Structures are given as structure tokens and as C-alpha cells.
Amino acid sequence: MFNIERWQEIFETLKKNKLRTILTGISVASGIFILVVLLGFSSGIQNGVTEQFSGDATNEISVRTRRTTKSYKGLNPNRRIQLKNEDFENVSSTYDDYLEFRSANYSIWSGQIVYKNETGNFSVQGVHPDFQYIENSSILQGRFINQADLNDARKVIVIGTKVKSEMFKGKNPIDEMVSIFGINFKVVGVYSDPGGEREEDNVYIPITAAQVAFNGGDRIRNMQFTVPMQKSLAKSVEVSNLLLESIERDLKQKYIIAPDDRAAIRVSNTLEEAQKIYSLIDIIKAVFWFVGIGTIIAGVVGVGNIMIIIVKERTKEIGIRKALGAVPMSIVGMILQEAIFVTMFSGLFGLILGLGLLELVGPTIDNDYIKYPQVDFNTALYTVFLLVAAGSLAGFVPAYRAAKIKPIIALRDE
Amino acid sequence: MIQIKDLHKSYHMGSNSLHVLKGINFDVKEGELVSIMGSSGSGKSTLLNILGMLDEADSGSYVLDGVPIKNLNEKIAAQYRNKFLGFIFQSFNLINYKSALDNVAMPLFYQGMKRKERVERAEHYLEKVGLADWSHHLPSELSGGQKQRVAVARALASDPKVLLADEPTGALDSVTSHEVMDLIQGINDEGKTILIVTHENDIAQMTKRIVQLKDGVIIDDSPVKQVRAKEYV
Numbered sequence: 326m327f328n329i330e331r332w333q334e335i336f337e338t339l340k341k342n343k344l345r346t347i348l349t350g351i352s353v354a355s356g357i358f359i360l361v362v363l364l365g366f367s368s369g370i371q372n373g374v375t376e377q378f379s380g381d382a383t384n385e386i387s388v389r390t391r392r393t394t395k396s397y398k399g400l401n402p403n404r405r406i407q408l409k410n411e412d413f414e415n416v417s418s419t420y421d422d423y424l425e426f427r428s429a430n431y432s433i434w435s436g437q438i439v440y441k442n443e444t445g446n447f448s449v450q451g452v453h454p455d456f457q458y459i460e461n462s463s464i465l466q467g468r469f470i471n472q473a474d475l476n477d478a479r480k481v482i483v484i485g486t487k488v489k490s491e492m493f494k495g496k497n498p499i500d501e502m503v504s505i506f507g508i509n510f511k512v513v514g515v516y517s518d519p520g521g522e523r524e525e526d527n528v529y530i531p532i533t534a535a536q537v538a539f540n541g542g543d544r545i546r547n548m549q550f551t552v553p554m555q556k557s558l559a560k561s562v563e564v565s566n567l568l569l570e571s572i573e574r575d576l577k578q579k580y581i582i583a584p585d586d587r588a589a590i591r592v593s594n595t596l597e598e599a600q601k602i603y604s605l606i607d608i609i610k611a612v613f614w615f616v617g618i619g620t621i622i623a624g625v626v627g628v629g630n631i632m633i634i635i636v637k638e639r640t641k642e643i644g645i646r647k648a649l650g651a652v653p654m655s656i657v658g659m660i661l662q663e664a665i666f667v668t669m670f671s672g673l674f675g676l677i678l679g680l681g682l683l684e685l686v687g688p689t690i691d692n693d694y695i696k697y698p699q700v701d702f703n704t705a706l707y708t709v710f711l712l713v714a715a716g717s718l719a720g721f722v723p724a725y726r727a728a729k730i731k732p733i734i735a736l737r738d739e
Numbered sequence: 740m741i742q743i744k745d746l747h748k749s750y751h752m753g754s755n756s757l758h759v760l761k762g763i764n765f766d767v768k769e770g771e772l773v774s775i776m777g778s779s780g781s782g783k784s785t786l787l788n789i790l791g792m793l794d795e796a797d798s799g800s801y802v803l804d805g806v807p808i809k810n811l812n813e814k815i816a817a818q819y820r821n822k823f824l825g826f827i828f829q830s831f832n833l834i835n836y837k838s839a840l841d842n843v844a845m846p847l848f849y850q851g852m853k854r855k856e857r858v859e860r861a862e863h864y865l866e867k868v869g870l871a872d873w874s875h876h877l878p879s880e881l882s883g884g885q886k887q888r889v890a891v892a893r894a895l896a897s898d899p900k901v902l903l904a905d906e907p908t909g910a911l912d913s914v915t916s917h918e919v920m921d922l923i924q925g926i927n928d929e930g931k932t933i934l935i936v937t938h939e940n941d942i943a944q945m946t947k948r949i950v951q952l953k954d955g956v957i958i959d960d961s962p963v964k965q966v967r968a969k970e971y972v
Contacts, residue, residue, distance in 0.1 A: 650821020
């Protein structure tokens, strides 16, 4: 391998056949290039989707109600199921050990908010203090709603950055008064949400205040809980699924809903969705590897093919070399080394090109689902190993053929 | 130098078997210049291939410089060829993308000689065949006679015991044929053992001994009065 004479021989033969060498090289280089780019984008998709999901706590269980669709125990269908404060308290206390954050929600989808001369329509949500963590909101100014606000039903409000910029035009909103349907609330905080603008045009007030101010009584619209992550994703899914079933059963029993009525009470679990997405990413990854490796195989077969032609063309030369004293191993080495060299060199070229493209184009990609496409060191290492293996594979058949050439036949005058 | 006893060789093609060599006995002493003659199909090329270890006999013994040549695997055959033999072919068989110098140095490469020494040796032999000025030319830039002289230099480069020439003048006109024969005679004068396969009588007359082959047996083996090729040049 490290015989300098052998390398000189190889460079000489490659130089004699520039076009052929270049064309062969391109087929391998494009294979590796495509593989690297595909792998880069699959990691980009993974990053993007993971970030999308980090918008909300990923292990979230939410409970919503609608109308019943089935008659059950003498009750008619189309009954409206309304959750109450006590439902939230029941779930909270029954499953206290399994829950991390919890919040009920009483909201007005479009509440008219007035600050001095500015008015705007925003979604007004009455929530519990834990809601901040369920939504993964971060507080930029002031504070979120706290337990004291809730207990005393204080008229305080936390606004999103979008609301701040639209209503306050750069002024400090803290301690300013805004009115919602004529009722005054004091701004105590500004939040931003990693989920983006869509989730930043909400305003939050204590649920107790919302129920009082907007005639809610003890009604709640939905409730949300988070379940602490277990050691493994599968375990977490299992725990939250058990919780989900159990909560659903309790509520159905209480409101006398048919066990198979799927519409009346919907208990959903984002973790399961997340797991689906993650397994989808795994599938995408596998498909990309498959396509990439397929492309490389095409390239390798190309190299092998060319090497077979080279051996055929050089039959006479190989015969001469053998007559002059070349042992079969040196012929095998010559062909194999040439094949490995061509695949390695052009493969590394494709690798660098692919990495370069990802480096260059990656940061400019502005898509919610693709972020920072890149190939990590290990993957690059795998592809290099793949190249060596591919090169040897490509060289093996032709080298074996070359070794089998009999000088007496090769030298026979046509 | 070469002792051959009762050499048999037959080729099998399907159900047919062709008995090519039917018991060849002959010895070559060191320093001899022998021509092997015969019409096509007489078995002269087969004999040369066996002598050149490119082919193996079915039975009989072949001793080259005291070394019995039998049961060779490819690797040992290659090493023996490199050490003992120099080949000269009718169609020169130079490697066409290598310069004259690199062609001559090729057997030395397979001996594992260092590049510097190889180049020195190769230059020496190219000078010997009168092509020192052509050392960096490709075979395609040389005339037929020059190519064959490069081939002679290559055959000599590894300093073999025996030179085997298969119709060395077969592809050359008579003037260059005589030049090449003159070169071969000169090498023989220095003591090298040389075997030439030819079907041209005037070439055979330039050797010291003619072996006549017919239908796989030697029908005549007699010394001749050597005609010097110089007389024609």
C-alpha cells in the first residue's frame, strides 16, 4: 500500500486516461455528495421538528369536551358536556403523584382590549400559574400570574410581545391599565413563546378573575397537564397513556357518557404525537440512507465496471508484466489500489463538496421544519469507511480477473 | 545450462487431444546460440513456452541452470522468470504508455530494486543497444527495429541466464532484421546463452546450432557455420 513505486504507477495510468478517470470519479463523488446532503437534511428535519415541539411541553395531556354523540343509560345524544372547576380539582388531586404542571382554562377567543386610544382583538385566556410552564413561555418583563392573583381573583394581565408591540408601541406596559369589555386589568408581565407569533397574541389573566369578569361561574373550557419525562420515551408514553385512559374513564363515568363516545370528551396526548413524529423522522432517515447508499452502489458498480474494462484493455500489459516476473499478488494489489484510490479520492471530494454545500446553504434555509442541516463527525466517518469498503468491493472482481490472466494467452499474437 | 529429457505436451480441446510435443530431448550449454526451426504446428512455440515457464509440460524433466523446473505455482514461476529468463517477442510487447527507459527498468522493478539503481541499469542497457538518446521516448515514437532493440535491452536488464527469442525478426524488414541479429550475436559473443525460434532460414544460419522440429519431435540437431549479420549491415 505504501510503496511509492506503486503510487507512481497508479498516477501514471490514471493520467493516461484522464477522461475515463474523471467520469468514474464523478459517479462516485455524486453518490457521496447526494448521501451527505440527504443526511444533512434529515438531521435538519430532525432539528426543525424537535424545535417545533419544544414550543409546548412535549409530555402534555389536554382534556376538552364537546357534545355527546351517543345515547347512553336513557340519556339523549347531543348533550353538551361542560367541565367545572371541581373536575380540574379532582384530576389534580387524584393523579397528583403523576402530574407536574396543571392548569384549567377559561377563555374568550376574541376579547376587545383597549389601552387609551388603541384597541385590538386578542384571545383572552383565564389560566392557572402553571400555564406558563405548560406553554414553555418565557417572561421578558414583570412576572406571570401567581397563586395570590388566583386566590384573590385579581384583575391582572400578562400580555404577549405581539400585543405589547401593537398596543403600547414601544412604551413600557408594566403597571399600565388595559380594559377588556370595559373591565380594567393591570399589566404585570410580558411573555414570549417559542411557538412563535401565533401563540404570542394571547393575553393571560387568572382563571378566577376570568370566571368572575366574564360570567363564567365555575365553568372551564379545557384543562391541561404535563407528565414528567420518564427514563425512556417509551416509558413516558406508557405512563401518560395510562393517565389519559384513566382520566377519560373518570370523566365519562361522572357525566354518564357512553364509553365508546369519542367526541364528547377528548383526552389527547402530545407525547404520543411526538413519538409518531420521531418515528417518522427515523423512517425519513432510513429512506435517505437507503437512497444515498443506493446512489453510492451505482457509483461503485460504475467503478467496478470501468476497472473490468481497464483490466480487459490491459490484458496484454498484465501478461507482459507477468512474463517479466510480476507475481499475481502484485497485479491484484495494482488493480485494487487503483480502484480504492479512485473511489476514495472522488468520494472524499464529494464528501467535502456536500459538507461545503450544507455549511453554505444550511444557515440560509428559512423553514419551520428544516433547521441547521448538518452532518456530524460520526456520520462523516461512517461514509469514509463506506468508501473504503466500496472501493475494495469495486476493485475485487476486476483484480481477481487480472490475477487469473495467463501470460501465454495474453501474449499470443492476434 | 538447459537439460530437457523426454518432454511431452498435449492440448485438450473438448474430446480431441492434440499431442504437440512427443518426447523432446535436448541440451543447451552455456554460451550457445541455438535456433529452433520448424513449420507452424511443429511445436516450436510450445517448446519455447515451456522453456519460458509460461506453460508446463505434461511429463519429462526440465532443468535450468541446475534448478529442476516443475510443479511451479504462479508466484514461483514469476520469480523464476524474473531471475533466469529474458524474453524477446515477435511483436515486441513493450508497454506503450511507458518510456523506453521505464520499459527496460520493468523487470528490475519486480526484482524490488531501488528506482535510482534501476534507472542507472536501464540506461546502461539502452546505451548497449544504441538507444541512449531515445530513453525518454514512448514506443509509439520508435521504429520497429528500435522497439525490438528496446525489448532486447529489457530482456538483458535483469541479467538472466538465458534469452528466449520468439521470432525476434518476424515483424521487421530484412535490413532491421540484420541489425537486430547483429545485436543478438554481439550479446552471445559476450557469453550469454540464447535460444531463437524462427522459421526463416537466413536467420537460423546466423546462429551456431539449428534444431529442426517436425510434428513434435526433433528430426535434426546440428551445428552450423555462423554467418555474421555484420556482413549484411
